Amino acid sequence: MPERITLYTAKICPFAQRAEIALAEAKAEFTPFQIDLSNKPEWYAPKVNPASKVPAIAYGGPEVPPDQPSPESVKLAESLVLVEFVADLFPDSGILSADPVTRAQTRFFIEGVSSKLIPAWYAYFLRGASVDDLYAAAEYVQSLLPAEGFAVGTFSAADIAIAPFLARARVSLVNEIGKYPEGDGKKVWEALNTGKFARLGKYTEDLFARESFKSTFDEDYVTKAFSARFADLRSK
Ligand SMILES: N[C@@H](CCC(=O)N[C@@H](CS)C(=O)NCC(=O)O)C(=O)O
Structure with missing residues (x-):
């Protein structure tokens, strides 16, 4: 059973939409959080993605508001990495074939x-x-x-x-x-x-x-x- 997923995303961003499509294909439950790229929150880089880019995922850890990410969740980034991560979490999604x-x-x-x-x-x-x-x-x-x-x-x-x-x-x-x-x-x-x-x-x-x-x-x-x-x- 996959753990809690928070997706940091932005509607304008094609890389972020990749992660969103993968999660939609997998019918995954997750919490989306929009990052304003022209005014990024000061906590985003230090607490979620040091590269300061979307998309990123906080995986696991306790239930917290997305703007107060827990140090206990695993932070993952890079759209293609996230697509493969979703494919691995949800092998029945068909995102990556077993062949x-x-x-x-x-x-x-x-x-x-x-x-x-x-x-x-x-x-x-x-x-x-x-x-x-x-x-x-x-x-x-x-x-x-x-x-x-x-x-x-x-x-x-x-x-x-x-x-x-x-x-x-x-x-x-x-x-x-x-x-x-x-x-x-x-x-x-x-x-x-x-x-x-x-x-x-x-x-x-x-x-x-x-x-x-x-x-x-x-x-x-x-x-x-x-x-x-x-x-x-x-x-x-
Ligand atoms: N290689 C990264 C690229 C992600 C990326 O460039 N995201 C842009 C938005 S489309 C971003 O967050 N840029 C930071 C900024 O605008 O400050 C990926 O595939 O996830």
């Missing part, structure tokens, strides 16, 4: 997302780098997908790793929020979902329809937060 080959395929997909897609996305979004690098990364990810279904067939940690980033890419692009040239966003989102990216588009649609994704993504909030936080990127 060694499927587990390796899941991790290989995540590696591609981490080393190719996410850096290419941030370079385009935050620095206005070439869209060709984003398309190349998307093409690579698409090449890993099976003909239909999720990244390794059934829904897994691989899908959890990518979905929050695709969701925030959509928010950025359809609302033209980012450093890239104004007017390109909607075209790039369309391109990433149709034509030679039709398979990626169908995969994205499947991810966004997943209940664990829908219940952990507040599109209105993220859109407003992106507008506030990144609106002046182009003027810099």
